[in-house]
Amino acid sequence: MGDLVELAPGCGYLPGAVNAGVVWSENGAAVAVDTGGDRDVGRSVLRAVQARGLVLTAVVNTHSHADHYGGNDYLLRQLPGLEVWAPELEEAVLRNPYLEPFSLYGARPPEALQNKWLMAKPSAVHHVYSTADGQLEVAGLVLRVHPADGHSARQAALGFGPVCYAADSFFGPEVLDKYEIPFTHHVAGQQETLERMRNWPYEWFVPGHGAPVRRHELAPVLEANLRAVRQATDRVRRALAGGATADEVTHRVAAELRSPPANPSTYFLLRATVMAHLAHLLELGEATWELERGTLRWRPSG
Numbered sequence: 001m002g003d004l005v006e007l008a009p010g011c012g013y014l015p016g017a018v019n020a021g022v023v024w025s026e027n028g029a030a031v032a033v034d035t036g037g038d039r040d041v042g043r044s045v046l047r048a049v050q051a052r053g054l055v056l057t058a059v060v061n062t063h064s065h066a067d068h069y070g071g072n073d074y075l076l077r078q079l080p081g082l083e084v085w086a087p088e089l090e091e092a093v094l095r096n097p098y099l100e101p102f103s104l105y106g107a108r109p110p111e112a113l114q115n116k117w118l119m120a121k122p123s124a125v126h127h128v129y130s131t132a133d134g135q136l137e138v139a140g141l142v143l144r145v146h147p148a149d150g151h152s153a154r155q156a157a158l159g160f161g162p163v164c165y166a167a168d169s170f171f172g173p174e175v176l177d178k179y180e181i182p183f184t185h186h187v188a189g190q191q192e193t194l195e196r197m198r199n200w201p202y203e204w205f206v207p208g209h210g211a212p213v214r215r216h217e218l219a220p221v222l223e224a225n226l227r228a229v230r231q232a233t234d235r236v237r238r239a240l241a242g243g244a245t246a247d248e249v250t251h252r253v254a255a256e257l258r259s260p261p262a263n264p265s266t267y268f269l270l271r272a273t274v275m276a277h278l279a280h281l282l283e284l285g286e287a288t289w290e291l292e293r294g295t296l297r298w299r300p301s302g
Protein backbone atom coordinates (compact mmCIF):
# COMPACT_ATOMS: atom_id res chain seq x y z
CA MET A 1 0.00 0.00 0.00
CA GLY A 2 1.16 3.52 -0.67
CA ASP A 3 0.76 6.63 1.43
CA LEU A 4 -2.50 8.35 2.10
CA VAL A 5 -3.51 10.37 -0.97
CA GLU A 6 -5.53 13.45 -0.08
CA LEU A 7 -8.19 14.19 -2.69
CA ALA A 8 -9.76 17.09 -0.78
CA PRO A 9 -9.45 18.44 2.76
CA GLY A 10 -10.38 15.62 5.13
CA CYS A 11 -10.87 13.10 2.31
CA GLY A 12 -8.20 10.61 1.31
CA TYR A 13 -7.55 7.04 0.33
CA LEU A 14 -4.78 4.48 0.39
CA PRO A 15 -4.22 3.13 -3.11
CA GLY A 16 -3.85 -0.62 -3.36
CA ALA A 17 -5.31 -3.74 -4.96
CA VAL A 18 -8.32 -2.66 -2.91
CA ASN A 19 -8.52 1.03 -2.08
CA ALA A 20 -9.16 1.94 1.54
CA GLY A 21 -10.81 5.31 2.16
CA VAL A 22 -9.97 7.58 5.07
CA VAL A 23 -11.97 10.65 6.05
CA TRP A 24 -11.24 12.92 8.99
CA SER A 25 -12.46 15.97 10.84
CA GLU A 26 -10.61 19.08 11.93
CA ASN A 27 -10.48 17.79 15.48
CA GLY A 28 -8.40 14.82 14.29
CA ALA A 29 -10.96 11.97 14.39
CA ALA A 30 -10.55 9.66 11.40
CA VAL A 31 -12.89 7.06 9.91
CA ALA A 32 -11.76 4.32 7.50
CA VAL A 33 -14.05 3.33 4.65
CA ASP A 34 -13.21 -0.36 4.14
CA THR A 35 -9.96 -1.96 5.28
CA GLY A 36 -8.68 -4.13 2.42
CA GLY A 37 -8.26 -7.88 2.43
CA ASP A 38 -5.97 -8.61 5.36
CA ARG A 39 -3.95 -7.37 8.31
CA ASP A 40 -1.33 -5.79 6.04
CA VAL A 41 -3.88 -3.33 4.69
CA GLY A 42 -5.24 -2.76 8.19
CA ARG A 43 -1.72 -1.95 9.34
CA SER A 44 -1.17 0.43 6.41
CA VAL A 45 -4.41 2.24 7.22
CA LEU A 46 -3.42 2.64 10.86
CA ARG A 47 0.11 3.83 10.00
CA ALA A 48 -1.17 6.32 7.44
CA VAL A 49 -3.72 7.72 9.88
CA GLN A 50 -1.19 7.99 12.70
CA ALA A 51 1.42 9.58 10.41
CA ARG A 52 -1.01 12.46 9.97
CA GLY A 53 -1.55 12.80 13.70
CA LEU A 54 -5.14 11.54 13.39
CA VAL A 55 -6.95 9.09 15.65
CA LEU A 56 -8.80 6.22 13.96
CA THR A 57 -12.11 5.95 15.77
CA ALA A 58 -14.32 3.97 13.41
CA VAL A 59 -14.49 1.80 10.31
CA VAL A 60 -17.44 1.96 7.95
CA ASN A 61 -17.61 -1.07 5.67
CA THR A 62 -19.39 -0.76 2.35
CA HIS A 63 -20.12 -4.45 1.83
CA SER A 64 -19.10 -7.88 3.02
CA HIS A 65 -16.61 -9.14 0.45
CA ALA A 66 -13.48 -10.37 2.20
CA ASP A 67 -11.22 -7.93 0.33
CA HIS A 68 -13.11 -4.99 1.84
CA TYR A 69 -13.25 -5.88 5.54
CA GLY A 70 -10.19 -8.13 5.99
CA GLY A 71 -8.23 -5.43 7.84
CA ASN A 72 -10.96 -4.98 10.48
CA ASP A 73 -9.66 -7.78 12.71
CA TYR A 74 -6.16 -6.27 12.94
CA LEU A 75 -7.53 -2.79 13.62
CA LEU A 76 -9.92 -4.03 16.32
CA ARG A 77 -7.02 -5.76 18.08
CA GLN A 78 -4.88 -2.63 17.95
CA LEU A 79 -7.67 -0.23 18.87
CA PRO A 80 -10.12 -1.88 21.28
CA GLY A 81 -12.39 1.20 21.26
CA LEU A 82 -12.76 1.13 17.47
CA GLU A 83 -16.37 1.01 16.29
CA VAL A 84 -17.34 -0.90 13.16
CA TRP A 85 -20.31 0.04 11.02
CA ALA A 86 -21.71 -2.31 8.37
CA PRO A 87 -24.81 -2.32 6.16
CA GLU A 88 -27.83 -4.40 7.10
CA LEU A 89 -27.61 -7.98 5.83
CA GLU A 90 -23.92 -7.56 4.89
CA GLU A 91 -23.10 -7.28 8.59
CA ALA A 92 -24.00 -10.94 9.09
CA VAL A 93 -21.12 -11.95 6.81
CA LEU A 94 -18.59 -9.74 8.62
CA ARG A 95 -19.51 -11.50 11.84
CA ASN A 96 -19.76 -14.94 10.15
CA PRO A 97 -17.43 -15.02 7.11
CA TYR A 98 -18.45 -18.66 6.52
CA LEU A 99 -21.66 -17.31 4.97
CA GLU A 100 -19.74 -16.14 1.88
CA PRO A 101 -18.37 -19.51 0.61
CA PHE A 102 -21.56 -21.14 1.92
CA SER A 103 -23.72 -18.87 -0.25
CA LEU A 104 -21.49 -19.35 -3.30
CA TYR A 105 -21.40 -23.13 -2.95
CA GLY A 106 -24.93 -23.68 -1.65
CA ALA A 107 -23.95 -26.17 1.06
CA ARG A 108 -21.08 -26.62 3.48
CA PRO A 109 -18.22 -25.55 1.23
CA PRO A 110 -15.23 -27.87 0.81
CA GLU A 111 -12.17 -26.68 2.72
CA ALA A 112 -10.63 -25.42 -0.54
CA LEU A 113 -13.34 -22.74 -0.67
CA GLN A 114 -12.81 -21.67 2.93
CA ASN A 115 -9.82 -19.53 2.02
CA LYS A 116 -8.72 -15.95 2.56
CA TRP A 117 -10.08 -14.79 -0.81
CA LEU A 118 -13.61 -15.72 0.18
CA MET A 119 -13.36 -15.46 3.97
CA ALA A 120 -11.57 -12.79 5.96
CA LYS A 121 -11.14 -13.00 9.73
CA PRO A 122 -14.48 -12.28 11.43
CA SER A 123 -15.15 -8.73 12.55
CA ALA A 124 -17.30 -7.37 15.32
CA VAL A 125 -20.05 -5.05 14.07
CA HIS A 126 -21.13 -2.39 16.56
CA HIS A 127 -23.57 -0.50 14.35
CA VAL A 128 -25.76 -1.80 11.54
CA TYR A 129 -26.81 0.90 9.09
CA SER A 130 -29.53 1.10 6.48
CA THR A 131 -28.38 1.61 2.90
CA ALA A 132 -31.44 3.71 2.04
CA ASP A 133 -30.47 7.27 1.03
CA GLY A 134 -29.56 9.07 4.20
CA GLN A 135 -26.84 10.23 6.52
CA LEU A 136 -24.64 8.46 8.98
CA GLU A 137 -23.05 10.27 11.87
CA VAL A 138 -19.85 8.42 12.71
CA ALA A 139 -17.40 9.74 15.30
CA GLY A 140 -18.73 13.25 14.75
CA LEU A 141 -18.37 13.05 10.95
CA VAL A 142 -21.46 13.06 8.77
CA LEU A 143 -21.27 10.61 5.88
CA ARG A 144 -23.86 10.46 3.15
CA VAL A 145 -25.17 6.98 2.32
CA HIS A 146 -26.26 5.96 -1.17
CA PRO A 147 -27.78 2.55 -1.88
CA ALA A 148 -25.47 0.70 -4.28
CA ASP A 149 -27.11 -2.71 -4.62
CA GLY A 150 -26.21 -5.08 -7.40
CA HIS A 151 -22.61 -6.06 -6.82
CA SER A 152 -23.60 -7.42 -3.42
CA ALA A 153 -26.84 -7.71 -1.47
CA ARG A 154 -26.83 -4.37 0.39
CA GLN A 155 -23.74 -2.49 -0.71
CA ALA A 156 -23.49 1.19 0.21
CA ALA A 157 -21.56 3.99 -1.45
CA LEU A 158 -20.47 6.66 1.01
CA GLY A 159 -20.01 10.37 0.41
CA PHE A 160 -17.92 12.78 2.43
CA GLY A 161 -17.29 16.32 1.24
CA PRO A 162 -16.60 16.21 -2.50
CA VAL A 163 -15.58 12.53 -2.51
CA CYS A 164 -17.74 9.48 -3.12
CA TYR A 165 -16.33 6.18 -1.91
CA ALA A 166 -18.20 4.05 -4.43
CA ALA A 167 -16.91 0.60 -3.34
CA ASP A 168 -17.53 -1.98 -6.07
CA SER A 169 -20.51 -0.22 -7.64
CA PHE A 170 -18.20 0.48 -10.57
CA PHE A 171 -14.73 -0.72 -11.57
CA GLY A 172 -11.86 1.23 -13.02
CA PRO A 173 -11.38 0.60 -16.77
CA GLU A 174 -8.24 -1.51 -16.34
CA VAL A 175 -9.98 -3.69 -13.73
CA LEU A 176 -13.04 -4.16 -15.97
CA ASP A 177 -10.79 -5.15 -18.80
CA LYS A 178 -9.02 -7.73 -16.67
CA TYR A 179 -12.14 -9.40 -15.25
CA GLU A 180 -14.35 -8.99 -18.36
CA ILE A 181 -17.49 -9.92 -16.40
CA PRO A 182 -18.12 -7.77 -13.31
CA PHE A 183 -19.18 -9.82 -10.30
CA THR A 184 -22.85 -9.33 -9.58
CA HIS A 185 -25.52 -10.49 -7.21
CA HIS A 186 -28.44 -8.71 -8.91
CA VAL A 187 -28.11 -7.48 -12.48
CA ALA A 188 -30.97 -4.96 -12.54
CA GLY A 189 -29.76 -3.48 -9.26
CA GLN A 190 -26.22 -3.18 -10.62
CA GLN A 191 -27.46 -1.35 -13.72
CA GLU A 192 -29.72 0.91 -11.70
CA THR A 193 -26.85 1.84 -9.36
CA LEU A 194 -24.63 2.72 -12.35
CA GLU A 195 -27.40 4.88 -13.81
CA ARG A 196 -28.16 6.69 -10.53
CA MET A 197 -24.51 7.40 -9.82
CA ARG A 198 -24.30 9.93 -12.65
CA ASN A 199 -26.35 12.31 -10.52
CA TRP A 200 -24.52 11.93 -7.25
CA PRO A 201 -23.06 15.30 -6.29
CA TYR A 202 -19.32 14.64 -6.00
CA GLU A 203 -16.11 15.81 -7.59
CA TRP A 204 -14.28 12.51 -7.05
CA PHE A 205 -15.46 8.89 -7.29
CA VAL A 206 -13.16 6.32 -5.68
CA PRO A 207 -13.85 2.74 -6.80
CA GLY A 208 -12.84 -0.22 -4.66
CA HIS A 209 -10.48 -1.29 -7.43
CA GLY A 210 -8.80 1.18 -9.78
CA ALA A 211 -7.87 4.85 -9.78
CA PRO A 212 -10.25 7.59 -8.57
CA VAL A 213 -12.32 9.17 -11.31
CA ARG A 214 -13.08 12.89 -11.54
CA ARG A 215 -16.65 13.97 -12.17
CA HIS A 216 -16.00 15.09 -15.77
CA GLU A 217 -14.47 11.69 -16.55
CA LEU A 218 -17.18 9.66 -14.87
CA ALA A 219 -19.76 9.27 -17.68
CA PRO A 220 -17.58 7.14 -20.00
CA VAL A 221 -16.41 4.99 -17.08
CA LEU A 222 -20.00 4.30 -15.99
CA GLU A 223 -20.94 3.62 -19.61
CA ALA A 224 -18.07 1.10 -19.92
CA ASN A 225 -19.35 -0.63 -16.78
CA LEU A 226 -22.92 -0.71 -18.10
CA ARG A 227 -21.62 -2.09 -21.38
CA ALA A 228 -19.73 -4.84 -19.54
CA VAL A 229 -22.89 -5.81 -17.63
CA ARG A 230 -24.95 -5.86 -20.86
CA GLN A 231 -22.25 -7.92 -22.59
CA ALA A 232 -22.32 -10.39 -19.72
CA THR A 233 -26.10 -10.76 -20.12
CA ASP A 234 -25.58 -11.26 -23.87
CA ARG A 235 -22.94 -13.94 -23.26
CA VAL A 236 -25.30 -15.80 -20.93
CA ARG A 237 -28.21 -15.41 -23.38
CA ARG A 238 -26.10 -16.85 -26.22
CA ALA A 239 -25.01 -19.73 -24.01
CA LEU A 240 -28.66 -20.81 -23.64
CA ALA A 241 -28.95 -21.74 -27.31
CA GLY A 242 -30.46 -25.19 -27.63
CA GLY A 243 -31.04 -25.41 -23.88
CA ALA A 244 -28.38 -25.79 -21.19
CA THR A 245 -27.97 -26.49 -17.51
CA ALA A 246 -26.52 -23.72 -15.34
CA ASP A 247 -23.19 -25.55 -15.29
CA GLU A 248 -23.21 -25.83 -19.08
CA VAL A 249 -23.98 -22.10 -19.35
CA THR A 250 -21.09 -21.36 -16.99
CA HIS A 251 -18.83 -23.60 -19.04
CA ARG A 252 -19.81 -21.91 -22.33
CA VAL A 253 -19.33 -18.43 -20.85
CA ALA A 254 -15.97 -19.39 -19.31
CA ALA A 255 -14.75 -20.81 -22.61
CA GLU A 256 -15.09 -17.34 -24.20
CA LEU A 257 -13.05 -15.52 -21.55
CA ARG A 258 -9.44 -14.46 -22.02
CA SER A 259 -8.78 -15.61 -18.43
CA PRO A 260 -11.25 -18.36 -17.56
CA PRO A 261 -11.47 -19.39 -13.88
CA ALA A 262 -8.33 -21.22 -12.83
CA ASN A 263 -9.34 -22.39 -9.35
CA PRO A 264 -12.55 -23.39 -7.54
CA SER A 265 -12.94 -19.94 -5.90
CA THR A 266 -12.94 -18.03 -9.18
CA TYR A 267 -15.13 -20.72 -10.75
CA PHE A 268 -17.80 -20.31 -8.07
CA LEU A 269 -17.60 -16.50 -8.33
CA LEU A 270 -18.20 -16.75 -12.08
CA ARG A 271 -20.96 -19.30 -11.55
CA ALA A 272 -22.75 -17.00 -9.06
CA THR A 273 -22.56 -14.16 -11.59
CA VAL A 274 -23.96 -16.44 -14.31
CA MET A 275 -26.81 -17.38 -11.93
CA ALA A 276 -27.54 -13.66 -11.43
CA HIS A 277 -27.76 -13.12 -15.20
CA LEU A 278 -29.96 -16.23 -15.60
CA ALA A 279 -32.36 -14.89 -12.97
CA HIS A 280 -32.30 -11.53 -14.77
CA LEU A 281 -33.22 -13.14 -18.12
CA LEU A 282 -35.94 -15.19 -16.43
CA GLU A 283 -37.43 -12.05 -14.87
CA LEU A 284 -37.27 -10.19 -18.20
CA GLY A 285 -39.17 -13.08 -19.82
CA GLU A 286 -36.18 -13.74 -22.11
CA ALA A 287 -35.41 -17.17 -20.69
CA THR A 288 -37.34 -20.07 -19.26
CA TRP A 289 -36.30 -22.84 -16.94
CA GLU A 290 -37.82 -26.27 -16.97
CA LEU A 291 -37.23 -29.55 -15.25
CA GLU A 292 -36.66 -32.31 -17.78
CA ARG A 293 -36.34 -35.73 -16.15
CA GLY A 294 -34.79 -34.18 -13.10
CA THR A 295 -32.45 -31.83 -14.97
CA LEU A 296 -33.07 -28.09 -14.73
CA ARG A 297 -32.58 -26.75 -18.23
CA TRP A 298 -32.52 -23.09 -19.24
CA ARG A 299 -33.70 -22.01 -22.71
CA PRO A 300 -34.12 -18.75 -24.54
CA SER A 301 -37.81 -17.70 -24.70
CA GLY A 302 -39.83 -17.80 -27.89
Ligand SMILES: [Zn+2]
Nearest residue numbers: 063065151168
Ligand atom coordinates in the same frame (compact mmCIF):
# COMPACT_ATOMS: atom_id res chain seq x y z
ZN1 LIG B 1 -16.93 -6.59 -3.73
